[in-house]
Amino acid sequence: MLNSDYVRVEHLSHRFHLTRKIAIDALKDVSFAIDRGEILGLVGESGSGKSTVARCVMGILKPTGGRVIYDGIDVNAAKLSRDENVRLQKERQIIFQDSGSALNPRMSVRRILSEPLDIHGLSRDREAREKLLIQNLDFVGLDPGVLESRPGELSGGQRQRVSIARALLMKPKLIVADEPIASLDVSIQAQIVNLFKHLQAEHGFTFLFIAHDLAMVEFLCDRVGVMSKGRLVELAPTRQLYDSPQHPYTKALLAAMPIPDPRRERSREIPVYHAPEYVTRQEWTRVGFDHYVLMER
Amino acid sequence: MTRKNWIPYLIKKLAIFLASVLALSVIVFAVSRLSPGDPLVSYYGERTEKMSPAERRQTMERLGLNAPLTTQYVRWLEGALRGEFGISYKYKQDVLDVIAARIGNTLLLGLPGFLLTFVLALLLGILCAWREESWLDKIISKAGTVLSCVPEFWLSLVLILFFSVIWRLLPSSGAYTIGKENDIGDRLRHLILPMAVMILSHLWYYAYMIRNKLLEEIRADYVLLAKSKGLSRGQILFRHCLRGILPSYISLMAISVPHILGGTYIIETVFSYPGIGTLSYESARWKDYNMLMVLCMLTGVVIIFANMLGQIINERIDPRIRASEGLEVPTNEP
Amino acid sequence: MSHEALHVQHLHPMPTEAQLAGELRFKVVGRLDTHDMPRPVSGRKVRLPWVSIAVLAIIALGCLLANIIAPGDASYMDLASPAKAPCAQYPFGTDMMGRSIFAMIWHGGRVSLLIGVLATALSTVIAVVYGTVSGAGPVWLDTLMMRVTEIFLSVPSLLIVIFLQAILGPANVVSISVVLGVTSWPTIAKVVRTEVRQLRQSEYVVASRCMGGGFMHVLIHHFAPNFLSSIMFMVVMNVRGAIASESTLSFMGLGLPLEIISWGSMLSNADRALLTGAWWIILIPGLFLVVTLVCMTNIGNALRGEVNRGERNL
Numbered sequence: 001m002l003n004s005d006y007v008r009v010e011h012l013s014h015r016f017h018l019t020r021k022i023a024i025d026a027l028k029d030v031s032f033a034i035d036r037g038e039i040l041g042l043v044g045e046s047g048s049g050k051s052t053v054a055r056c057v058m059g060i061l062k063p064t065g066g067r068v069i070y071d072g073i074d075v076n077a078a079k080l081s082r083d084e085n086v087r088l089q090k091e092r093q094i095i096f097q098d099s100g101s102a103l104n105p106r107m108s109v110r111r112i113l114s115e116p117l118d119i120h121g122l123s124r125d126r127e128a129r130e131k132l133l134i135q136n137l138d139f140v141g142l143d144p145g146v147l148e149s150r151p152g153e154l155s156g157g158q159r160q161r162v163s164i165a166r167a168l169l170m171k172p173k174l175i176v177a178d179e180p181i182a183s184l185d186v187s188i189q190a191q192i193v194n195l196f197k198h199l200q201a202e203h204g205f206t207f208l209f210i211a212h213d214l215a216m217v218e219f220l221c222d223r224v225g226v227m228s229k230g231r232l233v234e235l236a237p238t239r240q241l242y243d244s245p246q247h248p249y250t251k252a253l254l255a256a257m258p259i260p261d262p263r264r265e266r267s268r269e270i271p272v273y274h275a276p277e278y279v280t281r282q283e284w285t286r287v288g289f290d291h292y293v294l295m296e297r
Numbered sequence: 298m299t300r301k302n303w304i305p306y307l308i309k310k311l312a313i314f315l316a317s318v319l320a321l322s323v324i325v326f327a328v329s330r331l332s333p334g335d336p337l338v339s340y341y342g343e344r345t346e347k348m349s350p351a352e353r354r355q356t357m358e359r360l361g362l363n364a365p366l367t368t369q370y371v372r373w374l375e376g377a378l379r380g381e382f383g384i385s386y387k388y389k390q391d392v393l394d395v396i397a398a399r400i401g402n403t404l405l406l407g408l409p410g411f412l413l414t415f416v417l418a419l420l421l422g423i424l425c426a427w428r429e430e431s432w433l434d435k436i437i438s439k440a441g442t443v444l445s446c447v448p449e450f451w452l453s454l455v456l457i458l459f460f461s462v463i464w465r466l467l468p469s470s471g472a473y474t475i476g477k478e479n480d481i482g483d484r485l486r487h488l489i490l491p492m493a494v495m496i497l498s499h500l501w502y503y504a505y506m507i508r509n510k511l512l513e514e515i516r517a518d519y520v521l522l523a524k525s526k527g528l529s530r531g532q533i534l535f536r537h538c539l540r541g542i543l544p545s546y547i548s549l550m551a552i553s554v555p556h557i558l559g560g561t562y563i564i565e566t567v568f569s570y571p572g573i574g575t576l577s578y579e580s581a582r583w584k585d586y587n588m589l590m591v592l593c594m595l596t597g598v599v600i601i602f603a604n605m606l607g608q609i610i611n612e613r614i615d616p617r618i619r620a621s622e623g624l625e626v627p628t629n630e631p
Numbered sequence: 632m633s634h635e636a637l638h639v640q641h642l643h644p645m646p647t648e649a650q651l652a653g654e655l656r657f658k659v660v661g662r663l664d665t666h667d668m669p670r671p672v673s674g675r676k677v678r679l680p681w682v683s684i685a686v687l688a689i690i691a692l693g694c695l696l697a698n699i700i701a702p703g704d705a706s707y708m709d710l711a712s713p714a715k716a717p718c719a720q721y722p723f724g725t726d727m728m729g730r731s732i733f734a735m736i737w738h739g740g741r742v743s744l745l746i747g748v749l750a751t752a753l754s755t756v757i758a759v760v761y762g763t764v765s766g767a768g769p770v771w772l773d774t775l776m777m778r779v780t781e782i783f784l785s786v787p788s789l790l791i792v793i794f795l796q797a798i799l800g801p802a803n804v805v806s807i808s809v810v811l812g813v814t815s816w817p818t819i820a821k822v823v824r825t826e827v828r829q830l831r832q833s834e835y836v837v838a839s840r841c842m843g844g845g846f847m848h849v850l851i852h853h854f855a856p857n858f859l860s861s862i863m864f865m866v867v868m869n870v871r872g873a874i875a876s877e878s879t880l881s882f883m884g885l886g887l888p889l890e891i892i893s894w895g896s897m898l899s900n901a902d903r904a905l906l907t908g909a910w911w912i913i914l915i916p917g918l919f920l921v922v923t924l925v926c927m928t929n930i931g932n933a934l935r936g937e938v939n940r941g942e943r944n945l
Binding site for chain 3: 442449518520
Binding site: 058059085090092094098101103106107115118119170 | 833838839841843844852
């Protein structure tokens with residue numbers, strides 16, 4: 001499972017304290033690795049801990065257990081050199097679910113896109129910057145006319161494209177997208193996923209794609225991890241996972257995918273997965289080439 | 298809030314109240330001891346100047362003024378809990394006795410003024426909301442804005458100038474004419490001007506808030522429902538909308554206490570009305586620290602209590618305020 | 632770092648100029664024509680109260696040019712004509728000490744306005760620093776700092792003012808500004824804190840911090856623009872409050888002494904004027920004071936923006 005040394009997520013756990021007494025285990029011992037240039041999808045119902053993984057990988061949250069290693073750098077290490085910090089800030093970029101709140105509503109698109117450049121003091125020359133901004137807008141299919149607009153004047157799809165353009169500006173090596181299509185209309189979702197596929201092929205960044213839409217994940221990702229109740233329960237290459245799911249939760253999840261044929265859709269039976277209340281001992285088992293399942297012993 | 302957990306809730310609020318009062322007492326004590334001036338003066342007045350250095354040392358020792366500040370504070374607090382706040386330097390009397398003699402006057406002016414302000418504010422608020430954007434609403438709004446900008450002391454001066462000096466209709470100062478202490482009519486006549494200032498200078502501020510609350514309320518969906526049931530506008534406004542704003546109205550009353558109290562003190566001073574306000578002002582001018590400390594504690598406790606009451610009412614209206622205090626998901630910034 | 636240096640870091644070659652001109656090597660699906668999108672009008676409309684601005688500007692200009700409008704020493708006492716009603720020589724009359732009220736209005740207005748601005752500048756700086764630290768800090772610090780403001784608000788401000796005056800010695804323009812400044816920050820601080828607390832959870836701030844934006848960057852680019860618009864109203868109201876407080880304190884004899892002329896101290900011998908019925912001594916400085924306060928209120932209210940409530944259901 002941890003066969004790559006690019007991004008390694010090792011025994012990640014996170015506990016949120018809601019009040020002094022109530023705590024929620026958002027993540028329990030999650031481990032996986034992402035290869036360079038790979039698109040890894042993470043699926044699971046809401047509350048399964050997908051976003052927490054994304055936030056830990058980005059260093060927004062400090063996990064209460066385990067660690068995330070990005071290209072040899074411990075993301076949550078207490079002390080990082082300046083170089084390492086700058087590398088982490090430039091090479092990893094995040095795209096959020098709600099582009100409405102991920103872009104400062106008071107800033108024009110130009111200022112939003114300029115922000116990472118300003119922070120790192122890049123391309124101060126006006127013309128060069130203008131060219132760079134227009135080029136990146138072009139990558140995501142927006143024309144330069146939007147530069148003066150504010151996020152409130154754009155549609156949801158356009159805003160998400162601006163978010164993507166901002167992430168691309170830093171020429172990242174790793175993009176983490178936390179449910180980037182969940183808040184969009186279905187027709188726009190397809191556009192954005194298509195855009196991701198093109199951009200990834202073009203720019204070659206590594207991509208951690210978090211979603212709960214299985215069809216989109218199947219279309220986009222090379223490998224897929226399935227999460228349930230804070231645990232990673234299955235991890236396999238996409239084809240293999242969709243063809244022969246092993247974990248009961250994965251089976252239930254895949255079975256719930258609608259079939260675009262009303263007759264079959266109506267007549268089929270959907271299995272329901274009940275997570276066991278008390279988990280005794282679970283262990284990762286290799287069931288096929290690069291296919292791992294969390295199994296009870 | 299469920300019935301089960303209101304006792305711990307109340308205990309928690311009480312603890313916060315006591316902690317605030319304690320903190321207030323520390324501040325008041327510290328400031329009074331840190332402020333310049335001979336502390337002995339507040340005990341013995343001019344006699345201090347005639348004391349010999351030895352006498353001075355002895356007296357300081359006896360009064361415990363040489364002890365560290367913390368010890369002095371604990372001693373003062375012990376005395377305060379027993380109701381011993383010392384002697385007023387100006388009045389040569391027990392501080393509490395002086396206050397007791399005047400607090401009635403302040404209540405006589407403050408309570409009816411406070412209630413009248415809010416009754417009138419409600420009526421005015423309803424009137425303006427009922428005739429929203431009409432010329433009546435606009436004129437009242439403009440006049441109200443201007444009136445609420447007038448400082449209390451100047452409004453008092455102007456009213457005294459016209460009603461007492463020029464037209465000689467009403468008395469300009471005091472709580473009663475000397476020799477007529479028990480004449481109710483005379484007392485009331487003395488109350489008219491101060492109370493008018495009090496009401497005029499606060500009325501619009503609160504009427505405007507009530508108006509805006511009502512304007513929000515009459516845009517709620519239930520108003521449409523009530524209308525479709527065939528209720529008249531008056532019935533909807535008075536039976537439903539007014540009930541809707543009642544909690545915010547009460548919390549507004551609680552929150553307004555410090556504001557109105559501060560105004561009353563100034564008004565009392567201008568009218569030389571023998572109440573707590575005038576007393577505070579005189580103590581400040583005469584550096585009567587013992588008196589000032591007690592008055593500050595008294596005012597502070599009233600304000601803390603009113604603020605807390607307003608907070609509790611607000612929390613009961615909107616559970617989200619309460620939730621946001623305890624249920625914040627902690628995040629670690631990168 | 633130059634534009635070139637960015638290329639090196641990138642895994643793939645950048646598109647050439649030709650590609651930028653339109654021959655991109657890939658096709659973007661679903662290109663949107665942004666010109667066709669309807670642009671909703673966003674933001675609250677601010678209608679400026681021009682009358683108030685003009686009146687306030689005239690008063691402020693008059694005070695600035697006090698030396699030209701009323702040359703000479705404003706505190707000059709014409710002992711031969713005390714409490715003289717308005718006449719040709721003294722357009723606004725003289726006060727109990729024979730000083731020209733006309734001259735005092737403009738010279739004293741300087742002091743009043745200056746105190747308002749100084750006190751507010753001080754309290755705004757304190758409020759922004761305090762509010763940001765409280766809002767951006769950990770929960771325990773925030774709770775502690777907010778408790779402190781609550782206790783601060785519960786101490787009668789008149790008392791703090793009086794004690795501070797006593798500590799700072801005889802009142803002058805600077806000391807009274809400091810006193811009013813350090814007693815009027817908590818309400819603004821609370822607003823700043825609430826805004827910062829909400830904003831720091833927002834995704835664009837998180838994104839900014841991920842990109843490497845430091846505390847100052849986030850404060851300047853994200854926090855400040857948001858809370859500035861909500862505190863502008865309070866800042867203007869604070870100027871108004873400071874001017875009103877100064878006049879009240881000076882009137883009561885707890886603020887500026889008679890020799891330092893301000894609209895408040897001009898009124899401090901009003902009780903003697905009352906006895907003689909010298910209305911101009913009371914009414915004229917007060918009118919200037921009230922007109923200034925009303926103008927500021929109107930400007931402040933306009934800054935708060937108009938609330939668009941929509942159709943009423945009643």
